[in-house]
Amino acid sequence: MITTALRNALRGRGTETALLCHTGAGARAHLDGLPLTDSDAILDLDARVLGEPVKLQGVWERDLGPEAGLVAVVAATTTDLHRSLTAAAGLPRAVQVVVAILDTTGHQEPPLPASPGMGQWRDLQEARVRRVGRRGWLCELFFPNGVETPQVLDAIWSGTRGRRRGPAVAPLAALSGPEAALWRPGDTGAHGVEPAGPVPLRRVTPVGDLALRVGDDTPPGWTDAAVPVLDRRTTSTDAWERIAAPGGGASVRESADPVAEVAPIDELTVNPIGFTKHGDAHWGDLTAADGRAVIRQGKKDLVVVPPDGTITDVDLGRLRHLRGVRVDWSGHGGPTAAVRAVASLAAGGVPLVGGSVPAWAAGLGAPLIDLLLGTTEEDLADPLRREEYSVRLRRVALRTHGTRSRWRTLGARAGVPVPPAPTVSVILCTRRPEMVGFALAQIARQRGVDIEVVLTLHGFPATLPEVAAAIAGFEATGLPLVVREADADRIFGSVLNDAVARTSGDLVSKWDDDDWYGPDHLADLVLARTYSGAELLGVGQDFVYLQEVDLTLWREGRSESSSRFIAGGTILTDRAVLEETGGFRPVPRSIDTQLLIAVMRGGGRIYRGHGLGYVLRRTGGGHTWSEDMAFFLRNRIQQWFGWHPSALLEGEPEPFGRPVTEYTGGLR
Template sequence: MAWTLRGGRDRQRDSAAPPAQEAAAPRRPVNDLFRGLAGTTLVLVTDPEAVPLLPKDPTALDARVVHLWEHDLPDEWEVGVEPGWSSVLLVTMDRSTLRRAAAELPDTGPVTEVGVWLVGARDVAVVVPRPEWTPVRRLEVQQLERPGRGVSMVFGFVRTVRSRRVLQEVAVQAVQSSRRERSGLVTAYAGRRPAPGLDLRAAILTDPTAAVDPERVVPPDVVVAGPSLAGTELTEHHVLGRAPVVVTDPGLDPVDELVFTPRGWRREPPHPVVDLAELTGPAGVTEQTVKRARGHRAVRLDLGTTPTADLLKLTMAGIPTLVTGSDPRLAPELSELLAAAPELDDTLVRDAWSVKLRRATFDHHSTLAWRDGLAGRAGAARLRTGPAGLPGLSVLLATKREHELEGAVARVAAQVGAEIELVVATHGFTADKARLTEILGREPVLLAFDDDVLFGDVLTGAAQAASYDVVMKMDDDDWYSPHAAHDLLMARRFSGADVVGFPAEFVHLAEHDETIRRNHASECWTTFVAGGSLTLSRDLLREVGWFRPVRRWVDGQLLSMVIASGGTVYRTHGLDYVLMRHTHGHTWDGDPDGFRADGTVDRTWQGFRPPEEGL
């Protein structure tokens, strides 16, 4: 196909159109989206499933449609050459396809308007323009209808911009995260599409030998190539001092865990088990599919007819999934869970199975785990992190109760799926380091503070002595499952929140010797989590002034400071934690009967009864 160049002036938007940010309308016809874009519009479609939702006659709307899976646009536009369009509109299904396509977008030359149309989305989101961009004169976000659907976002600029940079920033900001996608591993792709998840530095090569082009200033560590290129070996690149590794058998593509998350989990959905075919269309499992699935007790599918990628999107999001058939490429742990589906009438059993499914999927099929595996194959040991690509965690254990210390250390020693450092801060007594080392299996960091030191200062001393970038506050008497540390790190990854923690969903009331489960919402944004589970970065802790120097309510003080500074708090599931409510010895007060207020209790058990279904 031959592209004509633009001559003369662009067809300009009506000068009466309001500048800057326009008021939101209830819904806007799709054709109006096309008509409202400046000049001729280049429409980039990422997936065949989105094509039927385009206007029937795009040319009548002064639009040219290009399919990204078969285009011949240049990777870089020649300097001084202007394209035959003034605006670019990217049409894609949802955030997952947007983030996958971001790395393979071609250059479209200088344009004045850039838009994104998510045809399978319902939620409107606004992207914050980057400070180095040309000033934005118009930012319009709209829900759409007839003949298509979804939501759109359009940026109008004072001067021309390169659409690729704008669209990639939209992909970056499409997920809620206070931490941008950062990885030291540089990848390239040859003979196949990029893997899901955002990797904006990934080079798309027609030939893997292009990875060692002497002119390439950022050569890849790994070239992920199609099976036909098996056995390809590359020469050394002068920048790397080594040859990039060609991988043609990376396994199943990962799932973008920042898009398909457990957020919005429903403990008691109103609808029965449903066949996946009743929830999906030609595009397979999308974000909207997952939202619809949350209203059902479980989803049923056959791997003989359903792409395995669709299964993984469901299980990553924690959807209970009843499967027939198998795929040998699935992680054995996940396959075993799917083959042993429990009865799902009991909400606790259903909750626990969902947690196990999402945990196994995250550990073996997330982008973190996938990239960590590639780093290992490339011999880039320094780029590898902890299990499943998770960061290391420093557990802060501050205690005044010497009789609780050994049990608390044993609970840390039992943690699995995370690389953990234990920092013990004794408050008013000195611990036996040899005994704690025996229980833990390695030496803890051991600090001792006088009895009159404020509790907040004790915790600050522990945090400042920690080695890892992420810290978790653990209470000495509460119960934690062996997966507690892992699941908090997992929630921190998929939520992107500044602080994550558990709900105080399970409580053991010593006064009554009973365990209660409360109707606490989980997998949601919040302003409060259990203090014995606060997990956040040391950088954030430092920025808010560490733990406040107080004797009581240290957890609430920290959460208040984080929220006041614009930070976010996420509450994950509650099956890893039991709050132990004694008659005395807490740094907070509260009536034990307040835990049993009418309408707040889901069920009760006599005695101490941890939710071991979650193990």
């Protein structure tokens, strides 16, 4: 179908120039045998050197720049398409744009493009989106007058994620050299520059705040005094064959910060979405075969790792059934490529074991290396231990090697200010004075996020001795706290909206007074916000403590996926989303469910992260969400007598104002 569509497009463009592009493994084959003219061209976006112009014959020179009759992009996966958005900078405008995605993981939305919003597509003549095979897609757009090609590619890719793009990558970048797109995947605003500079101006302002040059050789002197520059080497610079070659001159370069020398991971496509709780008994091996790095199960190659170490979303999908992957440190093209491959697998939540980690893999970073050194195959035989390890891996890898983290590091190194991380306002509304100290202790131990708390005492005063003691204990931590009182007859939904009105954070998190939360609960949700494309996030009731019968359940249920339901006490969302949905409904019960319905009705996405850092407590009554005990006993994977949370909960903090045993009923 792809070849047929391209043939038809070439016939329909008349005498106008066509540019056919490809990205990712196997994409080039779909361009073979097409009826091209002398003015047509085929471009490998993966090999494109940013800063060098795309030279085409016979294109129309319009007021807004060169214009081709057809620009087509064949991408192997959505990861490849996203990376190509950066390499697409400088492509000509086009009357017709064709985009083919050969394979997807299945958890993405259809690539339905949305118009940019400034009238650029008002004269769109026709748009077609069709499936290709089981999981591929073909998109064709026709315009009477040419449009910006990178903008069309971006709109198609963004259709796979929903409306929300996630936090921006800062600072703005100017890029030069081969593999520069690896450092800034998906950035249609990145500009190519010549190796010596300068960075172009848009009116009187440089188009980038930081320039990054990627190459194999010593770069020329930098000529732009206004924009700082950093230099990095390509992944092929330290390939083993170059290091070993007589007189090759290449070496494993030592650095004070080896992590910052490695091209980052595209967390918008390489992430734990699609992780499965139950891997089978099979293992994969990241090793060498026939001169290339592969991930092999028995005699079957599940993934072929390209020379630059890129792992795609489709690659991760092919590995989800495995219990884990063993890393053979001798089976890679070179140190940098090996680090990128291993870090990508970890970011995807693939359980890894590797024994002794060689010194040349220091670019993984000490925290990730420590995890690899401390885990064996036997540790992963238990499904709960396997998922706990997966969560630890993905946390470290995404925070260390994600594109957003890497560019904040680069900006700091170059002295370029970056926007602050989002702040989180926690709203806690309780009718139970005896639970205030317990709940505040759960919040106080949150780490990795900048938080404030808005505490609403629903029907009782702050002067009660146990409440005053709890508040004083929390204030001693130095965390911001706003305390307000609400009359007992106020409707719960209205009380929550009043609390939201008193927050000042970028994000709002709802907290329950009697549940348990691990110290990374909020940080994990904020991290998931960067890659999920969701308007609202939370976790499921994976762990439930049934207090009446003193029983802990680990329940079946998908995590790291879009979902219609999450635990209400784990909601995290943007303040703007609450405004768009009307906030919490002024009703006494099912407040959380009503908010989820409002988000979905508005076209938003709800994302369920892992639930290992949260335990839902169920007592005999007093809950705004009513389900009997049988509901929680269904679909359980394991159960234990007593309080038995995941290790990621890291125990239980002592409540402020009272001993812990007065709150847990002697659980310890």
